[in-house]
Amino acid sequence: MRHFIGLAFATIIALSVSVATAQQFITVDFATGHLWHQYGDGQSDVYQIVLPKPSAQATMRLSERPVIGTLTQADYKPTWGPTPNMRRRDPSLPAVVRYGHPRHALGIYRLRIAWQNSGNHRFWQYVRIHGGAKVADLTLAKSSGCIRMLDQDILQLMANVRAAQAQGDHKVIVTFGHLAQSVPLTS
Numbered sequence: 646m647r648h649f650i651g652l653a654f655a656t657i658i659a660l661s662v663s664v665a666t667a668q669q670f671i672t673v674d675f676a677t678g679h680l681w682h683q684y685g686d687g688q689s690d691v692y693q694i695v696l697p698k699p700s701a702q703a704t705m706r707l708s709e710r711p712v713i714g715t716l717t718q719a720d721y722k723p724t725w726g727p728t729p730n731m732r733r734r735d736p737s738l739p740a741v742v743r744y745g746h747p748r749h750a751l752g753i754y755r756l757r758i759a760w761q762n763s764g765n766h767r768f769w770q771y772v773r774i775h776g777g778a779k780v781a782d783l784t785l786a787k788s789s790g791c792i793r794m795l796d797q798d799i800l801q802l803m804a805n806v807r808a809a810q811a812q813g814d815h816k817v818i819v820t821f822g823h824l825a826q827s828v829p830l831t832s
Contacts, residue, residue: 666686668816669809673792682802684809693783695793714760715816719803752776752796754803758819770828
């Protein structure tokens with residue numbers, strides 16, 4: 646099942662955001678390995694996450710400056726396609742892995758976050774937040790490029806996103822960086 650969320654893309658590169666419409670905020674903090682979700686009338690939740698490895702962070706350029714994107718898609722029980730690098734490291738990985746398969750790495754949900762490339766605004770960049778994290782990896786930089794959460798946490802996050810959307814908080818703004826330099830979690 647695929648859900649499309651906040652199809653109007655918004656990219657704001659600034660140290661503060663002032664908006665008049667109701668929205669939700671998700672902040673991924675690279676310094677602490679936590680994800681914060683602020684929604685509704687001051688409600689917030691915090692989750693431990695698995696971060697991309699330093700080499701992946703450098704390639705994505707997510708940790709060097711605040712990056713603000715929009716949650717554009719949520720896939721329930723997604724199919725996983727390992728990257729060519731993953732398949733080179735482990736040739737036994739299938740090209741396509743359906744949800745429920747023992748080698749499936751995405752967990753119950755995959756969220757797609759999009760923002761405009763700061764160097765060329767004609768191109769969009771993406772990062773995914775998904776389930777399937779191992780407890781021992783939480784707060785560590787061990788992923789190949791995605792942000793991982795425990796399945797129970799991403800289920801709770803999506804339930805809260807949906808509930809807030811039902812109350813009028815339709816847009817979900819996602820910030821990556823170090824919380825000290827990130828966008829304040831206020832509207």
